[in-house]
Amino acid sequence: MKVEENLIDIQEWTETTIETTIKVNPQFQIWLITNGQLDLLVNGTRSRLRSGMALILDRGQIVKVEPKGEPFRLVVISVEPFDLFSPSLAELYVTPHAETSRSKVLHPGEPGDKPVLDIIDKVIRSLKKKSSFALLDASLQLAVIWRYWIQQPQSRTKHHVQERMRLMLAYIHDHDTMKLTLEDIAATGGLSRAECCRYFTKWGDTSPLAYVQNVRMHRAARLVEESKEPIADLAHRLGYTSVSHFVQSFKKVHAVTPLAYRKRQT
Template sequence: MIDVQTWTEHTIETSFMTNSAFQMWLVIAGRVMLLVNGTAIQLDAGMVLMVDCGQLTKVERAEGSFHLKVVSVDPFALFSPSLAAQYVTPYVGMIGYHVLHPTDAGEKAILDTIDRAVRRLKKESIFTLLDVTLQLAVVWRYWIQRPSVTRRHGQERMQRMISYIHDHDTMKLSLEDIAAVGGLSRAECCRYFTKWGDTSPLAYVQDVRMQRAARLLCETNLSVAEVANQLGFTSVSHFVQTFKKVHIRTPLAYRKQKT
């Protein structure tokens, strides 16, 4: 029901994410630059990004060291079925996103509630889940009072193309393959990626593949050659060069730093 991820400069990924749950992005320290549905957002320490399910979020970069927590919540699990039918079902996917600022007096209380929920999750107690559920129900109540937004034109097309790339990240995809999934021409496909993510389709494919490569290097004992083979590279030297362009270090140096 509740999942908390901690990101730092060593763990963050820059690929698109289409969240299937309601999320809260808490910046504990530092600064993070994001794209949410193609809109640039800067999050400084103390700020929180609230994101509805089904939105396209992409981390552009972080300035210096940073500490970010992402809390994912299934709002249906916060209420009984009858209450969920009234207070969850009509609002899922309708609101989009909202940024909470600690300097805004009206938002300070909800920021404090989110902070208490995250801190409570660290404590082991028979009442932890109950306490956190009650606090997050208050957050959800605040959330559904936000104005609804209309999904941006083309969001579904972009989500289909992003999902296709992630589902086929071990394959060598062409621009034609990606454009066909979105029902677009090659030129239109390129314009979509520029508009939504400030990148090109094939550059994004490379980024996703190198993110997969980084996970394989850190989470398995596969050799560099084996990782390259899994990702469809016929040349290890080409894989190393591509990896270095994205991660600024060789695969072996990357593995050594992360372990």
């Protein structure tokens, strides 16, 4: 659900709709599990969110969902903190914290976390109302969450470490129709091949080339679902010279052939 020209974005994801590629969150985000549980890698650290728990993320954090095949429901709220305040207040309370590097898990059993979780729930309920004041109410509540957030300690993760990983991820996503090599990816991050592999192992629990394959297959799934093009044409568009290789790669990630996947979506 998009709210008022993307001022606040709220989405609901389940085990069948969430992507398992490594994500760099583009805005300040709040992830709330409303049912089930979800395993994540957040900046190289494993976390498990159970129903009622939440994850708060600064912009630019590196996250990978690790599905376990169990049902869950996740609500994700995205907002640009500068939009929550007047310019003068934003200069005081947003600008000094815009380049921080933090993530925090909130647990309903923790006394200090419970009030924040209650406010997150109010934000979601406000945005789902058909009231003319829904956006105002949600914005005021998010401003309170931001006040809480900027008082939290910063992570010790070095920005240049995250930046190298972000550069390599961006390069892969921008060139997902090309046959990338380990040398290509490592050079983008200014790393050796061995260092590049260590980065992907820590931040995504995968290898660079396995991640390339995963990204290509997620894009393939979107094309298969949204396009009526023959599977062979889609394979060639994604840089595969062998259709059978494309079908085998697709099935390895999505457990069904491209044609079966397309039929399942209709």
